[in-house]
Amino acid sequence: MTALRVTVPASSANLGPGFDALGLALGLHDVVEVQVTDAGLKVEVFDAGAGGVEDVPTDETHLVVRALRRACQYLGVTPPGLHLRCFNKIPHARGLGSSAAAVVSGIAAGYALAGHSLDGDAVQLAAEFEGHADNAAASLLGGFVLAWCDHGRFHAERLTPHPSIRPVVAVPPVKSSTEATRGLLPAEVPHADAAFSAGRTALAVHALTTDPSLLLPATEDRLHQHYREPAYPGTGRLVRDLRAAGVAATVSGAGPTVLALTTDGIIPPVAGVEGFEVIELAVDQAGVRVTSR
Structure with missing residues (x-):
């Protein structure tokens, strides 16, 4: 893919007692459109984080860009240029996993640009940004997740939540x-x-x-x-x-x-x-x- 759309859910972590271990994916989504270009980087941000006191960076320090670059580096690809359009519906700094969603969207975009399917290493790459895997794993896998870290290696297991919840x-x-x-x-x-x-x-x-x-x-x-x-x-x-x-x-x-x-x-x-x-x-x-x- 050289032109793609990434849709990533919000998440809620801990769920009470499960500190850094439990996460739930929620039906509120950010969308990132990625276009490979001949050179350079252009980032456009809409909704949350666009302008005012919530303004987020639009250069290489943007979290989606950093995560995308990390995934591409890991998979051995280098896009010549990138144009990103980020439509943010997940509110920032409210405990709904906005930063994890940004990281996951970048990781998923990097995998797609490299022609790879998401795998267990994607959880590791995303969790490295957060220092824990609960939010990131929920956004990656959906549903209800159990996350843990074993000697620096992050893991997650997806479970299906009860349909009445x-x-x-x-x-x-x-x-x-x-x-x-x-x-x-x-x-x-x-x-x-x-x-x-x-x-x-x-x-x-x-x-x-x-x-x-x-x-x-x-x-x-x-x-x-x-x-x-x-x-x-x-x-x-x-x-x-x-x-x-x-x-x-x-x-x-x-x-x-x-x-x-x-x-x-x-x-x-x-x-x-x-x-x-x-x-x-x-x-x-x-x-x-x-x-x-």
């Missing part, structure tokens, strides 16, 4: 930085909290794939969410309000978006939801898709 996100107007919120996490946690998290993560896998009636206890977390709450108190308040109403709500990734795992696509009008944009999103089952254009 209907995610709802509540997106606030404020942003959050993954780097900043990770800085709020302690170097050590109590053994009891670690054991609790291990049990609930295992339960989350069962609830997400087999028995959604267990989603509320399965998404309870003691490992990271309360440590991060000072960065976005409104998010923490909404999570608590929804859980008190019986909704399996979590912080989406590093926040500040709230993810509710429902079976009816509805969240109750609790007090804390004021100011959030509430959106029902399907689970994206396909992952990243590349077509010629």
Whole structure:
């Protein structure tokens, strides 16, 4: 392919207790159009990240370009020139995997330009940018993913989420930085909290794939969410309000978006939801898709 279109889904990571391990692909998509040219680089950005305070770079430092170059380098190809048009529907810095989606779109484009199908090495290449594979694997593979790292090598396994699960996100107007919120996490946690998290993560896998009636206890977390709450108190308040109403709500990734795992696509009008944009999103089952254009 020398002219292609990449469609990549958003993602939500952690899903409560599964810190850096669980991810879910969501039906909200960025689209990147790639054209091989004779020379040079041109990057156009539309929607999120286009202009104003959210302006993203349009040179070699653009994340899609960096990931595409990395994949091409790995596969031994060098496009003479590139023209990228990036249509960004995934909001930036909201905990919905926008950076992972950008990386995955670049990796997928590089594979397509090299004439290769995506493989396990694509997970490795994408996760190297993020330092963890949960968001990237979800965007690559679709569905529900388990991610882990073994001696510096990233891996992911795709599972099929239960068909009754209907995610709802509540997106606030404020942003959050993954780097900043990770800085709020302690170097050590109590053994009891670690054991609790291990049990609930295992339960989350069962609830997400087999028995959604267990989603509320399965998404309870003691490992990271309360440590991060000072960065976005409104998010923490909404999570608590929804859980008190019986909704399996979590912080989406590093926040500040709230993810509710429902079976009816509805969240109750609790007090804390004021100011959030509430959106029902399907689970994206396909992952990243590349077509010629």
